[in-house]
Amino acid sequence: MVTSGGDAPGMNAAIRAIVRLAIPRGFRVLGFMRGYEGLITNLVKPLDLRSVSGIIHLGGTILYTVRSPEFREMQGLKRAAENLEKNEVDGLIVIGGEGSFRGALELNKMCDIPIIGIPATIDNDVFGADETIGFDTAVNTALRAIDNIRDTAVSHERIFLVEVMGRTRGFLALSVGLNAGAEIILVPEVEVNLDEICDRLEEGRKRGKKSSIIVAAEGVGNTREITEKISSRTGYDARLSVLGYIQRGGNPTARSRLLASLFGAKAVELLQKGQGNEIVGLQGGKIVSEDLERSCKSIKPLDTGLLQLAQELAV
Numbered sequence: 001m002v003t004s005g006g007d008a009p010g011m012n013a014a015i016r017a018i019v020r021l022a023i024p025r026g027f028r029v030l031g032f033m034r035g036y037e038g039l040i041t042n043l044v045k046p047l048d049l050r051s052v053s054g055i056i057h058l059g060g061t062i063l064y065t066v067r068s069p070e071f072r073e074m075q076g077l078k079r080a081a082e083n084l085e086k087n088e089v090d091g092l093i094v095i096g097g098e099g100s101f102r103g104a105l106e107l108n109k110m111c112d113i114p115i116i117g118i119p120a121t122i123d124n125d126v127f128g129a130d131e132t133i134g135f136d137t138a139v140n141t142a143l144r145a146i147d148n149i150r151d152t153a154v155s156h157e158r159i160f161l162v163e164v165m166g167r168t169r170g171f172l173a174l175s176v177g178l179n180a181g182a183e184i185i186l187v188p189e190v191e192v193n194l195d196e197i198c199d200r201l202e203e204g205r206k207r208g209k210k211s212s213i214i215v216a217a218e219g220v221g222n223t224r225e226i227t228e229k230i231s232s233r234t235g236y237d238a239r240l241s242v243l244g245y246i247q248r249g250g251n252p253t254a255r256s257r258l259l260a261s262l263f264g265a266k267a268v269e270l271l272q273k274g275q276g277n278e279i280v281g282l283q284g285g286k287i288v289s290e291d292l293e294r295s296c297k298s299i300k301p302l303d304t305g306l307l308q309l310a311q312e313l314a315v
Contacts, residue, residue: 001093003061004035004100007248008120008134010256011061014095016052017264023049025272030087034064035096036071036103039080044087056257059137059249061095071103081111089113091271097121097132101279102296114276116267117292120260122248124171127298128290129281133263136255138165138247139175145243146180146213153211159201159238161227165247166217170302172247177215178306183314184212188219189302192226198233200311205236207315262287 001018003011019029029047032038055062070076084092094104095118104115119126122138142164153160162182166172170187177185183204186192201212214230216223224240231238252260259282266280266287278289 001029001063001095002032002035002039003063003065003120004094004096004103005065005067006097006121007060007065008097008122008132009059009137009248009250009252010133010260011095011120012052012055012058013252013257013260014118014120014133014264015047015062016056017261018093018268019047019052020049021265021268022271025268027268027271030089031063034066035068036076036080036100037066037068038063039083039107040068040070040076042083042086044083057251059251065096077107077110080107084111084113091116091276093118093267093271095120095133097123098126098296101126101292105277105292105296108277108292114271114274115292116270116276117279117295118260118263118267119279119281122172123166123169124175125169125300126279126281126295127300128279128283128295129300130284131259131282133260134248134252134256135172135175136259137250137253138172139179140253141247141250142172142176142243143180145241145246146176146182146215149241150180150211150213153213156237157210159212159214159230159234159236161214161216161223161230161238161240163216163218163223163240163242165243167219169219169300170217173215173217174302174306174310178310178313180213180215181314182213182215182310183209184214185307185310186214186216186220186226187302187304187307188217189304190307192220194226194229194233198230201230201234201236204314
């Protein structure tokens with residue numbers, strides 16, 4: 001197995017589930033270290049039942065993960081395929097996000113080894129998975145921070161724009177904003193309209209609001225400039241708070257641990273049946289599998305209708 005891309009809380013719980021379920025079923029389990037770079041450099045170690053003791057509650061990944069530009073090149077893919085063959089690997093489990101799965105799809109073209117993807121990303125943007133490992137943890141981490149920020153916003157009668165992660169997708173910002181009771185939510189899927197933002201803030205003031213929270217995904221643009229423009233146009237005291245990498249770390253919630261265990265179990269089941277080139281996913285409350293290529297080539301839709309709900313609830 002390999003953990004790839006950005007780390008997500010619950011990756012270790014998935015590693016634990018795979019090892020604990022695969023070994024009693026006759027599998028030999030290897031962990032490639034440092035993401036796809038470990039596949040290229042053959043940085044690998046065997047995993048046994050005791051090697052995953054005491055990790056279910058830990059954030060990050062004991063296998064480590066780094067970005068690997070070389071893996072995007074044909075030569076890197078070829079070396080990775082050769083190392084899989086050298087280690088007599090019969091199946092590969094990739095724990096990561098949609099970028100990692102695209103890499104897995106390309107790797108599969110170089111070798112005839114079944115690959116199973118386990119969605120683990122705080123972006124929650126994997127097609128075929130209603131929810132990914134780590135998403136619930138990231139939402140709750142951001143919520144705790146915004147609850148604290150709101151205390152200051154109310155005390156100083158300020159507007160706070162809180163930037164959360166999400167370079168291309170707004171799943172995290174939408175869920176955080178809705179659950180935090182934010183007055184405005186900005187996502188990459190919807191173009192930022194400063195006039196509309198300022199008008200809504202003005203309307204809120206007329207209704208007696210003395211403070212407001214705006215939650216914005218980092219992919220909406222330069223949030224510092226947006227904050228400054230809001231302040232200059234409205235005359236209100238607007239401040240920016242960037243939550244940053246705090247959202248990726250920390251102990252996974254019970255929800256993230258549960259999904260990790262269920263996804264890990266499903267991945268082992270699929271390999272045991274000789275199936276591959278699929279991702280594990282949660283769909284309609286059930287653990288299912290989705291074609292890897294279809295997942296990579298499809299875009300998971302964002303329910304933008306929830307933006308209207310959030311606006312109505314924040315009157």
